[in-house]
Amino acid sequence: MDIPNEVQAEFNSFLKRTKRSNEIFNKTKDLVPYGVSSNYRALEPYPIYFNRGVGSRIYDSDGNEYIDFNMAFGVLVAGHNHPKLVEIIEERIRNGVVLGFEYERIYELANIIRDRFNVDMVRFSSTGLEATLHAIRIARGYTQRDKVIKFLGTYHGSHDFLLVATKPNLYAAGNRKRPSKVPSGPGVSKAALSEILVAQYGDIESVELLFAEHPDEIAAVILEPVAMNMGVIIPPKEFMHRLRALCDDYGVVLIFDEVKTSGKLFHGAEEYFGVKPDLKTMAKAIAGGYPLSVIGGRKEIMSEVGPDKIPHAGTFNSNPLSIDAGIVTLRDILTRDAMDRAIKYSSELVKAHREIFTDAGVPVYSVGFGTSGAVFFSDREINNWHDFLLYEHTGKWWVYFVSMMNRGIIPTAPGPDEQWTVSVQHSEEDVERMVDVLNDVARLVAMDVPKMKNIEAF
């Protein structure tokens, strides 16, 4: 299929506007594979490099300004460089950023997290990866069992235990009721994966099958309560209640991976489902841009962590920089009022995506959850990874993304399986500008382009 001239012109214009990124990429790619430090930042034909972020704005290396709705994959619900964070961090730098011994303010932050996210005890780490890795170990240590159920299409960080069935193609994904246990790439240990079982997201029967087959062997079920590595997928509340009951029946630890969702509603996803997991992992937004993650949960389980008990350690864990940032972010920045405003803006964006693309004759399915939302170019609902692979028009998504970028908007994190995040620093004008630009690009997205080969136009 030929690319329409106007769409081709958008891709050409994108390359013209990002010449400096191309230059940086060409210098960097022989030193750093694909010119990036995280595979999710690699873009074809080259990644876009940035050097500054302020409030709701971000600036690339060519000096282009964008209203940022990626917000560092949801890290920056506080917005870029919030003044309250700048103040506390400047003070902290003068007082030392790593002390080696435990930092006295962990008590304050642990209290804030206990009250806000309904957990009895917490341990701090730095990244989401560490939090899910430790949560699994804690569940295994507590239950004295090894098997862990995860779901097709969910991502829990770059460690071997859960780098399975993250984003396989349709052939590799396997059966809807019995997804395949496909490693996310070469190098993922077969031994690590031997104890992982894979179920279909939102489908309780596929979980029941695994419980029936391994009644006494399952330590934990880990899931994103709202899947945010497949756009935004909100499973039925009934699914979550039945999952809770199943875990109770079999003595299995239910882990909510709230690395993303802890920044979407004031109390995280538990607020929406009314289901309390045994353990929770949180990261990204909770420290306003500084590396902080939390493993929290029931006292009976968490108190098994300790010397000569379940291991948990890390040189940078609860460093004062991250703890101070966490306190200010959760206490003073991500307040109920500020989050409510961001949530309202995000639901306006969901409505705008639905209306504008429908009016332009583009099949569209848009879903919001708190401060985030996603657009799928699909004529039906997307409820799991199979649906995404079958129904999402990836080609249209890239026309949308590139055309929005050309008009000064980063509409979502880069990738059709990602979502936008509205921060507490986005203004009504930012949202209006996004809507104006959507009106402008809808006619381009309506044009016929190949479904899968999203980068053909480059």
Ligand SMILES: Cc1ncc(COP(=O)(O)O)c(C=O)c1O
């Ligand atoms: C749900 C979820 N869990 C865990 C992680 C891993 O977090 P990190 O990249 O901080 O290691 C991510 C990252 O995107 C995530 O989305």
